Amino acid sequence: MCQIGIWPNLDKEGALKITRELVDWLSGRDCRPWLPADVAGAIGRDDLGAPDLKWAAEVDFVVALGGDGTLLQAAKEMASLAKPVLGVNLGHLGFLTEVEVRDLFPALSSILRGEYIIEERMMLEAEVVHEGESVKRFLALNDVVVAKDSFARMMLVETYIDDTLAASYPADGLIISSPTGSTAYSLSAGGPVVNPKVDVIIITPICPHTFYARSMVVAEDERIRVQIFTSHKQGMLTVDGQIGFELRPEDTVYVQKATLKARLIRRPGWSFYDVLRKKLAAGGS
DSSP: OEEEEEEEOTTSTTHHHHHHHHHHHHHTTTEEEEEEHHHHHHTTOGGGEEGGGGGGGGOSEEEEEESHHHHHHHHHHHHTTTOOEEEEEOSSOOSSOOEEGGGHHHHHHHHHTTOOEEEEEEEEEEEEEETTEEEEEEEESSEEEEEEOTTOOOEEEEEEETTEEEEEEEESEEEEEOTGGGGTHHHHTTOOOOOTTSOEEEEEEESOSSTTOOOEEEETTOOEEEEEEOSSSOEEEEETTTEEEEEOTTEEEEEEEEEEEEEEEEOTTOOHHHHIIIIIITTTO
C-alpha cells in the first residue's frame, strides 16, 4: 500500500474541499492518506491524522496544496527525511509548484505509475551569532534577507566571503539567495536568474545608495558573513519571506550551503526555462 502525506494550506480558498476529494481519491486506489492532526479533524477523519508531523516518516511523498509558500514550508520540513514533495498550485503565480489544481488527479495517476523524476534543490543555512555565541539557526530554500526595520534609515552592510571583505553596501539591506530563490525577491531587486541545477549563492543588495553596487554570484562552498552598522534600532533577518528574527547591531549573520536538499517531484519533460517563460515573461499567465 502506498502512503501519501497531504499538506494543505487552509488559508487558501477551496483547500479543505480539495483535501477531502484527495483523501477519497487516494483511499479508492489502495493508498493510505496521512494528514496533520488539525486538518484530519477539520474534515472529520481523525483516523488519518497525527500530531507534530509524526506521520511524515511513514509516507512515500507529500502533496502540498497551496502555493509557493506552502511548498517552501513542506519541502524544508521533509528535507531531513529525504521525502519528495509534489506542489499543487491553489494560488496565482505558482513558480515552484508542479501542478495546477485542475491537473491534480491525472498527474497523481501518472506519479503512482512511477512516471516522475525527483529534482533536488540546494538550500541555505543561516546562523545568527551574538558576541561569539550562536543564538539561532535557520534553513532556507529561497533566500535569507538582512534588512532595516520598517522605520529605520539606510544601513551599512559589510559582506565577507569567507574571511575576505567583498563589499560594503550603503543600502536598505542584502538578499542572500539560493538558485531556487533567484526568481523570487532577488530577481525583483535586480539579481540574476540562475538555473536551479547550478549550485551557487547569489548576493544582491536592496536599494543600494551607489551606482556601482551589483549582484555577486559566489561558489557553493563559500561562507558569507554579514555585519550591519546602523545608528538606530535593530535590523531584521527574514527567511523565505516567512520567518522574521530581530537583529541587534552587534549581531553577525553567517550563510552557507546547507547539507540538506529539498526534493521536488516533477513530471517527465519539466523544464525550468518553460516555467520561466510562462510564469515570468508572460506575467504569470
